[in-house]
Amino acid sequence: MPFTHTLQVIGHRTIDAVWRIGLATRFFALTLMYSGTSFRRFHLIIKELFSTGVMSLIIIIVAGLFVGMVLGLQGYETLQRYGSESALGVMVALGLVRELGPVVAALLFASRAGSAMTAEIGLMKATEQISAMEMMAVNPIARIVAPRFWAGVISMPLLAAMFSAVGVFGGYFVGVIQIGVDEGSFWSQMQAAVDFREDILNGVLKSFVFGTVVTVIALFEGFDAPPTAEGVSGATTRTVVTSSLAILMLDFVLTAIMFRGN
Amino acid sequence: MVEISDLHFAYDKRAILKGINMSLQKGKLIAIMGSSGCGKTTLLRHIGGVLKPTKGYVKISGQVIHELDQHNLYAMRRKMGMLFQFGALFTDMSVFDNVAFQMREHTTLPEELIHDLVLMKLHAVGLRGTQKLMPSELSGGMARRVALARTVALDPMLIMYDEPFAGLDPISLRVVGDLIRRLNDALGATSVVVTHDVQESLKIVDYVYFMENGTIAAEGTPEEIRASDKAFVRQFVHGEIDGPVPFHYPGGDYRQELNLSV
Numbered sequence: 001m002p003f004t005h006t007l008q009v010i011g012h013r014t015i016d017a018v019w020r021i022g023l024a025t026r027f028f029a030l031t032l033m034y035s036g037t038s039f040r041r042f043h044l045i046i047k048e049l050f051s052t053g054v055m056s057l058i059i060i061i062v063a064g065l066f067v068g069m070v071l072g073l074q075g076y077e078t079l080q081r082y083g084s085e086s087a088l089g090v091m092v093a094l095g096l097v098r099e100l101g102p103v104v105a106a107l108l109f110a111s112r113a114g115s116a117m118t119a120e121i122g123l124m125k126a127t128e129q130i131s132a133m134e135m136m137a138v139n140p141i142a143r144i145v146a147p148r149f150w151a152g153v154i155s156m157p158l159l160a161a162m163f164s165a166v167g168v169f170g171g172y173f174v175g176v177i178q179i180g181v182d183e184g185s186f187w188s189q190m191q192a193a194v195d196f197r198e199d200i201l202n203g204v205l206k207s208f209v210f211g212t213v214v215t216v217i218a219l220f221e222g223f224d225a226p227p228t229a230e231g232v233s234g235a236t237t238r239t240v241v242t243s244s245l246a247i248l249m250l251d252f253v254l255t256a257i258m259f260r261g262n
Numbered sequence: 263m264v265e266i267s268d269l270h271f272a273y274d275k276r277a278i279l280k281g282i283n284m285s286l287q288k289g290k291l292i293a294i295m296g297s298s299g300c301g302k303t304t305l306l307r308h309i310g311g312v313l314k315p316t317k318g319y320v321k322i323s324g325q326v327i328h329e330l331d332q333h334n335l336y337a338m339r340r341k342m343g344m345l346f347q348f349g350a351l352f353t354d355m356s357v358f359d360n361v362a363f364q365m366r367e368h369t370t371l372p373e374e375l376i377h378d379l380v381l382m383k384l385h386a387v388g389l390r391g392t393q394k395l396m397p398s399e400l401s402g403g404m405a406r407r408v409a410l411a412r413t414v415a416l417d418p419m420l421i422m423y424d425e426p427f428a429g430l431d432p433i434s435l436r437v438v439g440d441l442i443r444r445l446n447d448a449l450g451a452t453s454v455v456v457t458h459d460v461q462e463s464l465k466i467v468d469y470v471y472f473m474e475n476g477t478i479a480a481e482g483t484p485e486e487i488r489a490s491d492k493a494f495v496r497q498f499v500h501g502e503i504d505g506p507v508p509f510h511y512p513g514g515d516y517r518q519e520l521n522l523s524v
Contacts, residue, residue: 135344137337
């Protein structure tokens with residue numbers, strides 16, 4: 001009996017998970033389908049860019065600076081063992097542009113902007129604002145979801161770029177100003193080794209994918225949240241957990257595809 | 263104006279509406295009363311085309327609502343207004359923007375004209391001075407009045423009110439009741455008020471339907487309702503604790519549950 005019960009529970013959860021993936025995909029397709037209004041009235045996207053992008057800047061800049069400083073310290077510690085401390089600039093820049101920039105910025109974005117989007121839309125649903133909009137013959141996916149989606153997709157690569165840029169400066173501050181690594185080799189080796197297409201464009205592509213995934217998860221969880229306090233809090237938690245796992249898993253897949261054989 | 267014929271609706275297998283017949287005449291203010299869970303709000307959602315009946319239909323201006331596609335349903339909803347229980351004002355917009363919302367979404371009126379129209383609507387509910395406030399800065403009664411101004415923003419021909427008196431102090435209650443009557447007469451609209459508040463609504467409405475357990479238990483003018491000798495209507499109108507609507511929810515034997523020996 002307990003065995004059959006366990007099987008039943010696993011079966012139920014699997015079916016439920018597949019259902020939710022299906023619903024989220026349909027939701028994503030509808031969001032794309034109803035995106036026309038957002039582009040015709042671009043001020044709707046700009047308003048959301050402020051709350052998702054600009055309001056996330058502080059956390060991204062501070063985190064980027066510290067991550068870059070840690071990279072500078074750890075990188076110097078390892079490289080000086082082999083007498084290669086002049087390659088510190090390359091290590092910091094590649095680490096940030098290829099990996100840490102897109103990934104850490106996306107994790108912070110999921111916690112800061114993603115959770116806020118879920119909570120906002122969940123509360124709009126709980127207070128009947130979404131029903132009210134539908135009764136006013138205004139499609140909530142076109143008016144509420146699509147502008148937020150595009151704001152997330154646009155702001156994520158910009159935030160990741162900001163994270164990497166500030167991180168490089170953090171590495172420079174620790175490596176060159178504090179420790180005394182040669183400034184010329186720090187910059188020139190970085191300039192020579194970082195490839196625009198291979199490294200920077202791939203990093204931007206990663207952050208674009210992460211931005212899309214995090215924003216869709218956040219908006220879907222908010223839209224799908226049961227209209228209660230408990231429902232909204234559960235949806236907010238799910239947004240952060242699911243997006244974080246999705247970012248890390250997708251990062252592996254994308255890295256495997258992009259940098260294979262390099 | 264609105265014709266409801268043999269309307270049935272069930273959630274899964276639980277029947278909520280069991281054959282409702284109503285005829286709502288143009289220019290009239292109609293109340294639908296009944297205890298909690300009797301199907302009043304479900305009926306309102308059928309009129310707004312949010313739910314589809316399992317049998318029967320709602321016809322507005324000769325069109326069967328549940329047979330309309332999304333485009334035509336939205337076209338129909340532009341002629342409707344609905345006031346939600348707690349107003350459902352958009353919390354990220356000011357009072358002015360809330361009232362202007364439908365005008366901006368559905369018309370190409372210049373902003374100067376929208377400005378004047380919004381001020382006229384707000385003036386009609388006595389809240390012109392609140393135009394710059396956010397919904398969080400309003401009291402419950404004021405939020406309900408702003409929502410009322412938003413509901414009538416495009417001069418609808420059918421206005422629905424879902425529990426408009428819930429949670430209001432006596433002054434706000436009188437103000438909202440008076441506004442519902444005056445706006446209906448000024449617009450020449452048809453209004454449907456779903457409410458528990460017998461005394462306030464009997465003062466303002468033209469006709470009353472009493473719902474009980476998914477059916478129409480009684481109907482008539484306010485005078486007929488006050489004079490009714492039906493036990494259910496008497497219990498409801500006079501707020502008697504026990505009657506056809508029992509005080510006790512059905513349960514097991516009381517003595518047995520308290521483990522008392524007979």
